[in-house]
Amino acid sequence: MEKLPTEGGIATIxxxxxxxxxxxxxxxxxxxxxxxxxxxxxxxxxxxxxDGKMKVKAMLPTxxxxxxxxxxLQNLGLIRVLDYTLNSIPNQTEKALIVTKCEVVAxxxxxxxxxxxxxxxxxxxxAIKAKKEEAAPSIVLKPKQEPxxxxxxxxxKEERGNAAPAARLSMTRRVHPLVSLNPYQGNWxxxxxxxxxxxxxxxxxxxxxxxxxxVELTDEDGTQIQATMFxxxxxxxxxxxxxxxxxxxxxxxxxxxxxxxxxxxxxxxxTLNENAIVEEAEGEVFIPETKYNFVxxxxxxxxxxxxxxxxxxxxxxxxxxxxSIRRKSDNETIPKRDITIADDxxxxxxxxxxxxxxxxxxxxxxxxxxxxxxxxxxSLKVGEFQGVSLSTVSKSVVQINxxxxxxxxxxxxxxxxxKGASMASIGSDMASPNTKNGSRSMYSDRVFLSHITSDPSLxxxxxxxxxxxxxxxxxxxxxxxxYRACKTCNKKVSEASESGYWCExxxxxxxxxSLRYIMVLKVSxxxxxxxxxxxxxxxxxxIGCSAxxxxxxxxxxxxxxxxxxxxxxxWVPHLFRVSVTQNEYMGEKRxxxxxxxxxxxxxxxxxxxxxxxxxxxxx
Amino acid sequence: MDASxxxxxxxxxxxxxxxxxxxxxxxxxxxxxxxxxxxQSTDNQQLTVKGATSVPxxxxxxxxxxxxxxQSILAEICTDFGSNFDAASFNGLCKLANxxxxxFYL
Numbered sequence: 001m002e003k004l005p006t007e008g009g010i011a012t013i014x015x016x017x018x019x020x021x022x023x024x025x026x027x028x029x030x031x032x033x034x035x036x037x038x039x040x041x042x043x044x045x046x047x048x049x050x051d052g053k054m055k056v057k058a059m060l061p062t063x064x065x066x067x068x069x070x071x072x073l074q075n076l077g078l079i080r081v082l083d084y085t086l087n088s089i090p091n092q093t094e095k096a097l098i099v100t101k102c103e104v105v106a107x108x109x110x111x112x113x114x115x116x117x118x119x120x121x122x123x124x125x126x127a128i129k130a131k132k133e134e135a136a137p138s139i140v141l142k143p144k145q146e147p148x149x150x151x152x153x154x155x156x157k158e159e160r161g162n163a164a165p166a167a168r169l170s171m172t173r174r175v176h177p178l179v180s181l182n183p184y185q186g187n188w189x190x191x192x193x194x195x196x197x198x199x200x201x202x203x204x205x206x207x208x209x210x211x212x213x214x215v216e217l218t219d220e221d222g223t224q225i226q227a228t229m230f231x232x233x234x235x236x237x238x239x240x241x242x243x244x245x246x247x248x249x250x251x252x253x254x255x256x257x258x259x260x261x262x263x264x265x266x267x268x269x270x271t272l273n274e275n276a277i278v279e280e281a282e283g284e285v286f287i288p289e290t291k292y293n294f295v296x297x298x299x300x301x302x303x304x305x306x307x308x309x310x311x312x313x314x315x316x317x318x319x320x321x322x323x324s325i326r327r328k329s330d331n332e333t334i335p336k337r338d339i340t341i342a343d344d345x346x347x348x349x350x351x352x353x354x355x356x357x358x359x360x361x362x363x364x365x366x367x368x369x370x371x372x373x374x375x376x377x378x379s380l381k382v383g384e385f386q387g388v389s390l391s392t393v394s395k396s397v398v399q400i401n402x403x404x405x406x407x408x409x410x411x412x413x414x415x416x417x418x419k420g421a422s423m424a425s426i427g428s429d430m431a432s433p434n435t436k437n438g439s440r441s442m443y444s445d446r447v448f449l450s451h452i453t454s455d456p457s458l459x460x461x462x463x464x465x466x467x468x469x470x471x472x473x474x475x476x477x478x479x480x481x482x483y484r485a486c487k488t489c490n491k492k493v494s495e496a497s498e499s500g501y502w503c504e505x506x507x508x509x510x511x512x513x514s515l516r517y518i519m520v521l522k523v524s525x526x527x528x529x530x531x532x533x534x535x536x537x538x539x540x541x542x543i544g545c546s547a548x549x550x551x552x553x554x555x556x557x558x559x560x561x562x563x564x565x566x567x568x569x570x571w572v573p574h575l576f577r578v579s580v581t582q583n584e585y586m587g588e589k590r591x592x593x594x595x596x597x598x599x600x601x602x603x604x605x606x607x608x609x610x611x612x613x614x615x616x617x618x619x
Numbered sequence: 620m621d622a623s624x625x626x627x628x629x630x631x632x633x634x635x636x637x638x639x640x641x642x643x644x645x646x647x648x649x650x651x652x653x654x655x656x657x658x659q660s661t662d663n664q665q666l667t668v669k670g671a672t673s674v675p676x677x678x679x680x681x682x683x684x685x686x687x688x689x690q691s692i693l694a695e696i697c698t699d700f701g702s703n704f705d706a707a708s709f710n711g712l713c714k715l716a717n718x719x720x721x722x723f724y725l
Binding site: 604 | 708
């Protein structure tokens with residue numbers, strides 16, 4: 001028996017795609033090339049069936065898999081095809097040979113067998129010679145060469161041979177811009193600089209002790225993202241990441257950023273676990289473009305005391321001299337300089353520059369203050385000193401007269417109108433949020449309920465103030481609406497043994513007390529709902545009568561009348577000035593919203609406010 | 620006449636863009652004689668309202684009807700809005716209802 005693939009075997013098969021199973025097939029021996037399993041299966045194998053000249057994609061019968069698994073038939077081995085079907089693959093010119101019955105001829109071979117090329121060339125030469133000799137154009141019988149149909153995959157495979165895919169990252173590295181990252185595509189590599197490195201912190205939770213640390217990463221376009229590492233990954237990467245160095249990172253995971261802890265402008269945040277790959281980029285020096293996200297001065301109110309660092313741009317109106325501030329924590333003195341900037345929202349704000357920024361940039365600004373330079377500052381903390389104040393932090397960046405479109409816009413505005421305009425400090429709008437003049441403060445820091453309820457960290461160390469416009473949607477009649485109060489000092493009194501009420505604060509008892517409201521009510525606005533704590537003064541205005549009166553109605557006129565009084569207060573819109581704090585209750589952090597002042601919605605003023613807000617939307 | 624069921628908010632300036640269409644507006648009554656009211660629109664233009672019910676002078680009146688001229692409306696419904704009315708806010712509303720947000724008012 002010949003142990004060689006049958007010459008023209010593939011051609012025979014191609015010519016006869018569906019032989020009758022019973023009929024005698026001509027001898028077809030083929031070499032099994034590129035034998036591999038389909039997917040993870042151990043019963044289905046695919047290979048290229050070769051007759052030395054042509055190849056066709058083929059599949060072995062599943063029952064034959066045992067021959068392969070036992071080593072009886074290996075790659076480059078020979079099989080005799082006893083029964084087969086040739087299928088057409090839709091949308092492709094190539095066919096697939098489904099071997100239904102075969103037997104092993106040779107278990108393996110050293111290499112792929114290719115028929116002698118010499119023979120072919122000889123035949124070709126003969127044909128050409130014959131052509132030349134014949135004067136008359138007689139039909140020259142050239143050996144018909146079947147066109148070899150190869151699929152792209154075949155060609156690529158042949159060219160690459162059986163080389164393993166490039167394992168080293170640097171060979172296949174394709175850097176993705178940070179802005180293109182999303183949680184649904186995991187196959188990325190980024191090239192970033194560490195622009196901020198946090199400390200390795202230890203925490204304790206239900207599961208025990210853990211370690212965590214963050215880094216802020218910036219890429220060449222200026223896009224930033226925060227990356228967090230926990231436990232093992234934290235320990236592994238903490239020494240690896242160095243501030244200012246550039247790294248190639250892959251195999252991190254992305255998720256929507258937690259608003260509470262967000263310090264950079266990115267919808268996503270990254271987590272790196274132990275499987276992440278971090279490689280230092282040797283000799284890479286790129287300075288990421290500083291990407292700004294400017295906030296107009298009149299919008300700063302809502303960022304007061306937030307963790308989020310903001311960017312501003314404005315014309316410098318004033319530069320103070322350097323002050324030395326002594327830091328309470330370690331008695332160290334730090335230089336500080338205050339500059340006043342204005343922008344086209346016609347408001348001014350004071351920015352405190354610290355340390356190097358105070359001494360160097362601050363001096364520069366002082367020298368050129370008469371030219372009313374434009375200054376752009378990135379990463380400022382918003383505080384509430386004197387209403388609204390801005391402060392630099394260690395990673396703040398200050399640029400004087402930057403070449404940005406906003407800078408040019410400001411320059412034109414200032415030269416035309418800003419110079420002469422008298423502008424108020426945004427701080428003065430904020431400084432007294434609790435003025436008795438309810439209507440004015442009801443329009444500053446106006447937010448929707450969702451702004452408060454969606455951010456649980458609001459007011460975590462200091463209460464934050466907002467105005468809201470909401471409808472009272474529920475007053476529960478069965479809550480403790482009031483408490484017994486001392487007629488003199490309004491503090492809670494306790495019932496003394498003889499009929500009378502004892503006031504701890506005044507140190508005396510009285511047989512009369514007054515009832516003061518203390519209740520929670522539910523409010524709703526187009527964005528959601530919330531529970532507000534309300535005290536006596538505002539509750540009286542909402543319900544329309546004093547707590548004493550309401551108790552009288554409840555006792556004397558009956559529960560129906562009492563409920564009616566509460567119902568009448570519902571679905572009335574009010575403007576509320578509220579304070580938001582975060583307290584702990586039974587180990588859980590809870591948000592508490594307290595009403596500080598209340599006013600009924602005045603349609604005219606509210607309409608004016610709405611028209612202004614709508615006008616701002618379309619700019 | 621095109622009398623589709625929805626009336627567009629207009630002021631004096633915008634009325635002429637909706638001739639033969641159903642409009643609604645508020646005017647301050649200046650003169651009142653025999654079913655015709657001379658009113659001042661919220662953007663200080665003179666409008667004539669035909670077939671209007673009698674509303675006292677200086678009161679604000681809402682008119683819903685069909686515009687039959689650049690400064691004239693044939694009234695279908697008239698309502699006395701009294702004297703407490705903020706013309707500026709209504710004017711702002713008319714501009715929004717015809718401007719880039721007009722889709723919200725369809």
